[in-house]
Each structure stands twice: as structure tokens, then as C-alpha cells.
Amino acid sequence: MTRQRRKKKTGASLTKQRGLKKVATCVAGLDDILNGGIPRGRTTLVSGGPGSGKSVLGMEFLYRGALSGEPGIFVTFEERAAALRQSALGFGWHLAPLEEAGKFFLMEARVDPEAVLSGTFNLKGLLAIIEGKATAMGANRIVIDAVDVLLRLFDDPARERNELYALHDWLLDREMTTVLTVKVSKDTPTSARYEFLDFMADCVIYLDQRITEQINTRRLRVLKYRGSGFGSNEHPFVITEAGINIIPLLATGLRHKGLGRKVSTGHPRIDSILGGGYYRGSCILITGTSGTGKTTLASTFARVSCERGQKVLYISFEESQDSMVSCMLSPGIDLRQPLKAGSLQFLTAIPESMGAEEHLIRAFRAMEAFRPDHVILDAISACNRMGSEAAAFDYLMRLINACKEQGVTIVLTNQATGLKEEQEISGIGISSLVDAVILLRYNEIGGEINRTLLVMKSRGSKHSNQYREFLITDQGIDVVDVYVGEGGMVTGTARYEQEEREAVEQRVREHEIKRKEHEVIEKRAELEAQTAHLRAELEGAEAALESLQMEKGVYWRGREARGKMRGEGLDSSRLGTKRKGAGGKGGPK
């Protein structure tokens, strides 16, 4: 039984799901948030303060529909038709041909302020007109703009409500896909007076416009959607010259592509420091104080990539295209050629000129049109000037995410403000998205400043942990060999001096050794000479000794012989003593 019930339930919810059909609004990003579009044959309420973009949203919905052959009616209670046509033209929406073709009808439903009110009335006239037009055009899309203006005529909340319910019922009966816009005060999403509109509508979208730090930011939020899921976050949006553009904060980060192959940074030594170069599709942060060569390093990459036949989008918040090109000529990086060839494109803007969303949309648009392999963003520190740190974070997060989703390499530069770069390395807190960090630094030694380069982080590859001296020459960047001398790393003149000093010491030492070697040879020669002399003396002495001993032997033999001959043995004791002494002397031969 339980199973049956469950079956029934799923069946019912399925039909409900099937019953809810959606109409794509074709407003960039909105359909993603609404999981497909607004409910077909039902009412969608768009509320927001003055100038929040309600009319534009409605107009874009109808215009895009009309272009694809779906006729629509736009009823305006507030603005004049001519003004609306003009503003539509500002977005490049030519309404006139669509109106002529019967695909679009703009109804200026302004009630003459001079009109006299006498007794009760209702909206039937309006409905008759809409019905007549809708039938004639075959339209089932309608936008009723600024319904609050109409309601105000009734001057009675109860009647307002009744009339609006009547209108709503009428629209539902005719299965009109309706967008109703209503102006509400800035502070509350819906004023108490029009709260019932929220209950009435099947889908409620709230548009908000706020000024933070002098910069206009727009947000869109779906408050309700009967029978459908939706992205319930606040979604930033912009009104560009092509209409509304919403950036859904949905599956951010889930569609990242893996890191690609390594690409050269533009300098073989930096490549080897990084274990082969930058990973394609990764996010590289070049950070350092002003003038350490961040832009030069990034431009080198741009130039080399373009030479390889890849496309680079250079987003510059610091300098104009012309000034960038001429600045880079000095270190020998000629960007004119790739610009001319169309492989390099600049996107420059002053951060303060627009809100973060608008910057983002511009970047996305450029990426879509240009399809770059690599994007350079110079500098993320400037993004803070887009309004708030939160806005800058948002901008960067989304831009990095978009690049990672598309497998586009993104090189960020960050201007650290102090010498405490280490703490600022993450810039605006995006460190988790950054795959490699290159720290450029000034080293002050002996009254001069030298640049050093250190790879602080490089995901997925080995990298050198050594500070390297980094030079900006007329022929571009260069990196000096690892310093293998004594003590810590020294750079520039100090390194030169240190090396010279060591060389001198080395020479002195070598000289000393040579000298000592000579001395040793001489001493040895002297020793040998003296030895020879002494040996000669010794040999002489030995010879003399020998001859003396020989003489002595002869003497004794003579005495014995004489003794025998003269009758020996008369005084044996005396003789014996004498013999003994002589024997001791001559004992050893």
C-alpha cells in the first residue's frame, strides 16, 4: 500500500513537473538561474526600485522572443512609447520592423492625468484591448510595465488588490506568459502594499541597484518559483549596450579543466626555475612592489605566446594600449607586431569607470569574441577600485573561474604596497585559485637596488627555491645564474664586488702556494746538498779511521812478533794486562 501511495505521489509530481512548462527569456544568464526560463502561461513578477532595470528586462524578453517569431505585447503605464523605442534602440533593438511585422506591439497605456474619475471603474477596457491585440497577433507573451502606476488610480488598497487579481485571473485564463513589473521602495524587496503580488505570481524576481563606494552595482535575486528549483543567490548583473547580462553564481569551480601542457614564460631560465614554464590553463600570480618588472614579465609572456601563434587578451587597468606598447619598447618587447597580426588584444578600462559586473561582462564578451589562449590581468590590485573589496573579489573569482573552465591560462599581476608582500601575496584573497606565484622583489645592497625573482608556489611541478637576480635589459628580461659564492645571496654591483673580492683573494692564495712550492723545492735542494757534503765528510772520517786501525793492527802484530822473538813470558801479568787493554781497544777488529 505504501508502495502504491509512493507510486501515486511520484506520478503526481511528475505530471506537475510536466505541467510546468518554461519559456526561455533569452536574457543572458537569466535562464540558467531559472533552470530554463519563466513559467509558461503564468505570471512572473519583476520588482525593484526605480532604474533597477525592470523595463529593460521585460523589453528584452519580448524583443528576443519576437526575433525568434514569438509575438509579444508590451504595455507601459509609465514611460512614453517613443522614449521606450529610443531606449530599445540604444541596446540595438530595432522595434519598428517587428512592429510592422506584427511581432511586437508597444502600447502606451498612460492614463491622462487630467482625466476625471466619477464612480467605480475597472480594467476591462485594458483587457479588451490586450485580448483584441493578442488575438490579432497570435501573441501569448505580455509584459505589463509599472503596474503600480495603474493600481494607484484606484486609490484604495482593497480595490487595487481586487483589480489585480482580476487581471491575473484573466491572464491565466488566456494562458498568457506574463511579466509584471512593479516599482518598490529601495529598502524592502516588496512594499507591504504590493505584498499580495508576491503571493499571486508564480515566479518573483527582485532587482536591486545599489551604490557602493560611488560605483553602481546591480543584483538580481529570485525570491520564489512555484514548482521549480532556482538559483537563490544574489546574482550580479549589468545593463550593457547589448541588454541585460547576468552572471549566474551557480556551478562555480566545478567545471574546471585540468592543467594543460607547459608553455614557455618567454625566458628559458624562468622556464627552468618553474620546472618547464607555466601550465596552460593555470592561474599565475606575479606579485611585487611598483617597478619590480611585473608588467614586463607578463608582456614577455604575451609576446612569446603570440610568436607561437597563440592569442593573448591583455586586460589592463593601469595603462592604455598605446602607453603599454611604447613602455614595453624600452625593454625590447615589441607588442606592435602581434597587435597588428591580431594575436594580441588589449582591453583597457579605468577600474572606477564602471562596476565590477560590467568589467566582468566586458571581459567575458572579449573572451567570447576573441577566444584567447591566455589572459593577462594587469593588475588585480587595481580591482579594488571597482567599488569594494568584495566586488573585486567577485570579479577575480569569476574571471579566474571562467578562464579555468575554458582552459585559458590567466596571468595576474599584483602590486604589493609595502615590503610585506609575503602577506599580500594572495592579493584579494584568491590564493586558493592561484596555481603559481612569482614574487618579484627589490634588494637593496650597497646603495643600489636590484631585482630578484622567486617562485613561491608552483602547483604540480618542481621549482627552484632560490632567489634569482632578475634583470630588465634592452633585450628584455634576463635571469642571472644561481649564486654559489659564500654567504647569502648578493645581487648587482654587490655581487660583482663580492665576486671580484673573492677572485683577488683566490689569486693571492695561489701566489702564496706557488711561493711555498718554490721554497720547498729549494729547501729540498739545500737539504740534499748538505746531506751530500756531510756524507763526504763522514766517508772521509771513516776512511781515516780505517787506516788508523790498520796501522794499529800492524803495530800489535809487530810487537807480538818481536815479543816471541825476544823471549816472551817473563812478566806475564804485566803482559796480560797490556794485552787485555789492547784487545779491548782493538776488539772490534
Add this chain to the structure above:
Amino acid sequence: MRQPAQRTKKEGSGTQGKTYMLRLFVVGDESNSKQARENLVKICEEHLKGDYKIEVVDVLNDFEAALKSNILLTPALVVVSASPPVTIFGNLSDTEKVLSALGLTGGKS
């Protein structure tokens, strides 16, 4: 499907003034429209001394006319002969306001 145009014309005593050209927009036979029709006839009889011409337009039959005159609220009375034309919305239950709009303020008193 009611009578699309009901004309009531009376040649009366006062032909000296201009003829009031009145166009009444109604929606079928809904109650407000009925009342408006009745109220208008009454006012005309009492105050215009037959010097008027009423054209009744049912917006359900002729929405183009309503569109042309920008009739969003019904019932509505347009005084075509006035320049510029004056529009009165409602079932015309407030006689004073109607008279004032017709330029006959205090005409009854």
C-alpha cells in the same frame, strides 16, 4: 453582442449652445457599464436639454476604438466635442464631477 451603437438624439428647446458629442465606452453588459449608461442618460436629460449626441462603444466588439482613445479603464465617457477631449472614468455616479467635466459646474445647484 449588444447593440454596438445606441444613439439618442433629441431636438429640444435650446439649440443655441453647441451640441455635446459624447462617446461612452462600455464592456458588454457588466454592471458598471449598465449603470454608466443609465447615469449618462439621466444627466443628459436633466442638464443638456436634448442638445447632445451619445455614441456607445462596446470595447469587446471594437477594441481598436478603445485603443485609439486610450481607454484602459471602463466604463469611460469621452466628451469628444470638448477641446481637448475630456475623459471621465467610472460609472458616472458622481454627477457633480461629470457636470464639472462637461463645463456645467453648478449648472444645477
